[in-house]
Amino acid sequence: MSEKIFELIQYAYEHSEAFKERMIRSNLEPNDIKTKEDLSKLPILKKENLPILQQDDLPFGGLATIPIQQMARVFMSPGPIYDPQTSEDDFWRFAEALKTAGFHENDVVQNTFSYHLSPAGFIFDSALRKLGATVIPAGVGNRELQVQIMKDLGVTGYVGTPSFLAILLDAAEEKGWKVGSEIKLSKAFFTAEKFTTELRQRFTDYGIDVYEGYGTADCGLIAYEDKQGEGLKVTETAIVQICDPHTGEVLSDEGEGEVVVTLFDQHYPLIRFGTGDLSSWIKGKVGERLTGVLGRVSDGVKVKGMFVRENQLTAVLEQLGLPNYQAVVTRKEHQDHLEIFIESDRPIPDNIGLKLKDVIRVTPHITTVLPGELKGESKKLVDKREWK
Template identity: 40%
Template sequence: MTEHFDALETRAPAEREAALMARLPAQIALAQARASAYAHSLQGIDAATITSRAALATLPVVRKGELLAQQLQQPPFGGFATVGWGPDCARVFASPGPIHEPEAPQRDYWRMARALHAAGFRRGMLVHNSFSYHFTPAGSMLESGAHALGCTVFPAGTGQTELQLQALATLRPQAYVGTPSFLRILLERAAESGQACESLRHAAVSGEAFPSSLRDALAAQGIDAYQIYATADLGVIAYETAARAGLVVDEELIVELVHPGSGDPVPDGEVGEVVVTNFNPTYPLIRYGTGDLSRVLPGSSPCGRTNMRLAGWLGRADQAAKVRGMFVHPGQIAAILRRFGEISRARLVIDNPDGKDRMVLHCEAGEPTNGLEGAVTDALRESTKLRAEVRWQTPGTLPNDGKLIEDLRHYN
């Protein structure tokens, strides 16, 4: 259905598996030798014996909470990176948590070119990049992949909608990268002002859910949009293709699905947490738990790519939630409770009326003092980088179930 990025995408599954397993011992040995966190957690492990998925499954899973704790004790990377400040680390990012990620000065460090190619991006295109260029690595991820394909990039970043519309009208890019919700906003604002965006024909979207209704609405405006599944720690994990049949796993990763809260693989077809092992020499993550739930689809994609396919995002293995491209963690809500003693219990409820993500922090407090609502609102926005509404509840109203984040979003 489309031309492929390279021959790796169409090789026999057994050939791919053998190649990945042949590379695995060296990656584990590198992590043990050059990343102190793995020197500790994998102490006594003979890397030469880890040559199968069964052997890999005996190693511990590293989850985001552990990564954050390690980074707090041993900044900046918690002993998981093999580089420090200097020419081998071109940039460092701080994702919400904060969790720090290194970026090495190499072509397509985040392996984004393959996913963009599957989305129809080609050499000579101008790409409008509306991902953030500060703190988090999303802007750099997409820019480096586009450059690797031979594209020119307009670094729009987030916000400033009117200025972005001016740039779209003047520069007439053929492609867009960013969240799907912001692309919808740009198109709606353009229509309201009578501005045409007919130059846009391709889009690669990430950072939030991409419902089929929005995909069809974009297609009706002549924009062929594809989803990319990526994280700030790992770069690309999987990507959509023209087959529209799940997300194809990237060629440079080993992906497992495990029972949430454990490292035990689930049977084929069952929902489990996505756990990834990469071959990045700068940031060698071995069995890194993403916290995302998915399942493996049977067989190969009709597009001819033969790698494992994921069904897409099916929820979170923990209470953390992704809202408008940013993760919100239970620890951030707990920090609000610690900071404001007047609040006895709180729960962040996330929903999406009219298809737009909304956050409401429900707080139990006897008699909220003057200015408390504004202070809590500001503290939550400072912590999460997102807007949220605060609503007061009578003490004893919220369930006593330990849940700090409740995700009520529905996608069609």
């Protein structure tokens, strides 16, 4: 491990101008970082700062060591953040988690993550193909079509959010199709959304073997369920730390802190990258097992698998002359619901929801209220979901 760390630091220092400047600002040279413990000498590179860094030096903020013409793909995540895929194969390393969840070469898998701009669809497509599974690139939405595909093609595996699988199974029940006969589904892997105990029990009652994982568009796989203990097992393909979000100090106990990841990708070396997610170690399993995502360091709130941020909403609404608003996230029938209350004494544009969706990738419900009704709410983005 120490040799890999030193090689990564040395390469990044020589080929990434942004990383070299980061080292110089910290009075560091490559020889100063040779072990996992030495990484803490570097300040955390915060995800929330990536949009600014990238806009100052498009497209990757000077972090990449190869030009865009040598990338396999480039994605655009909310922020906006440009995420490069620097090579083919299982670039995001999720095959490790899917293999543990029982996916294999004889599976036909319905991938319900988006293939459009967001990398989620390709993340699981590439991992499943590495395992030899047949992939149906179903993408998001289209309930009736998706459940028809599930029946006609004898789908055995599902990857996506738990709430959308619940929607598909509801549709199957409406048609009189039962899991185990018309619907062959036997396994599912979830991420990007809170997986409730209620839904876990429902899927288990259907005879579906369910697992969940944790990763990001920037970092790929971070941790995953293996049913060998509490929480999620940390991947062996990256360095994962829990750090004080303010000081960057590595936490060596079960305290809550920010998930900080270092990847061994020389072409896009994310080193001491702060994901913005809060987590902690399972008691007695420091460095081995995470409790899962406990919240966010910044103002980002995950809605239907996408991070929505207050500054995104404010930028759009202020441009439209509607600065007074409050966005409220709730959960209805296992689905996230985003409602934005906007103060206005006049009719607001009919397309305001579409303008917001273009930025946050989630369709909001718009409600107009009279000026003063929000009473100057200081918190513009509120998460009122209750998880059971």
